[in-house]
Amino acid sequence: MRQLYHLPISPASRKVRLVLAEKNVDFELIEERDWERRDAFLGLNPAGEVPVFVDEDGEIICGSNAICDYLEETRPDCLALLPATPTDRAEVRRLIDWFDRKFAAEVSDGLIFEKVARRFLSAADGGGAPEMGVVRAALHNLRYHLDYISYLMEERRWLAGDELTLADLTAAAHLSCLDYIGDVPWSQYPLAKDWYVRIKSRPGFRPVLADHVPGMPPPKLYANLDF
């Protein structure tokens, strides 16, 4: 059975789960608290980070970029998540980079570290109460990114064009983590919300919406398609 080592509130892990679902891949989900630096896990991925995918032949693929490209290349009969031309693919990759690097640095890394990771870490590793200055700055930056999604949605059906791509799943993976924390002011961004309603309605999103972090229940509307 294929396996995915993941964490529930990790955008990179969620992105891979969404891609695996779109590619109709059955897999076992294994929660890996990667900050514990378990030896057996470091044997799988020397970077010591989720996600790690183990294919049915035992092939180990580390990191969301490597896993998503690997699935795209090895499952050609499934829904394509990258477009046909190099130029269109470059637009998808620009947006993947936007969310995995820019959005992560300006919004999601900070919010997830302050509001989630600090609950699980020892005091020596940075555990404790969130730094509200970081949280406020990230929430401020989030609005700029919701504006950008809204701007794209004025002309496009999905983030990179007419079709659903890896760019949408990347952005949705980040935003669904923030949604779990209850931090996305969707009602003020109707175009972005409409995009998120559509992606949240896909069957592959259901397991992600069923996640529950112990001691940290999601807000009421988190799993609701009519939010």
Added chain:
Amino acid sequence: MRQLYHLPISPASRKVRLVLAEKNVDFELIEERDWERRDAFLGLNPAGEVPVFVDEDGEIICGSNAICDYLEETRPDCLALLPATPTDRAEVRRLIDWFDRKFAAEVSDGLIFEKVARRFLSAADGGGAPEMGVVRAALHNLRYHLDYISYLMEERRWLAGDELTLADLTAAAHLSCLDYIGDVPWSQYPLAKDWYVRIKSRPGFRPVLADHVPGMPPPKLYANLDF
């Protein structure tokens, strides 16, 4: 004429320059101080960051990942920088991610910000003297990554296997920036140094070694192949 908007001490820009050279692409190099947020540049890349590549048909490709994949896909007659099988490509992408994300976060982002960017920024934007605590932590982390390169070199000719790939050019782009600042203790890591000598000897490296940042000359051995 194709154009590349870049900065000299930017690993992402250097990576693209190295790839363009390996792919035999002629291009004009345009220095873009992206922190000045020039309107015309934001028109090319709404993320406001180098590198941006403008192809001869006017196609605009933003970000090192998008540009490198675009060049790989559109120049099939040149030296391939990604291997033939999905599994081997996944290993290359794991290592690209290692350097562009892990090495960047633990080493190069901090060193370049503290020792280079702070010279050019206004005091309000963080200009001024480097924070030595950040510099020390980054230099400490660098040793762990040089160990990892050495470990890979015990079994492999290049980082991802027997052939030069995008993983080598990614790692070399980061390390050459640190080398410009004079921060790499090569002599203590002979296997890593041997790898870097080989990649530094490639013709595509020459223009990178000719870079001079005003007011910040590189150390004597920076451009020397016998360092």
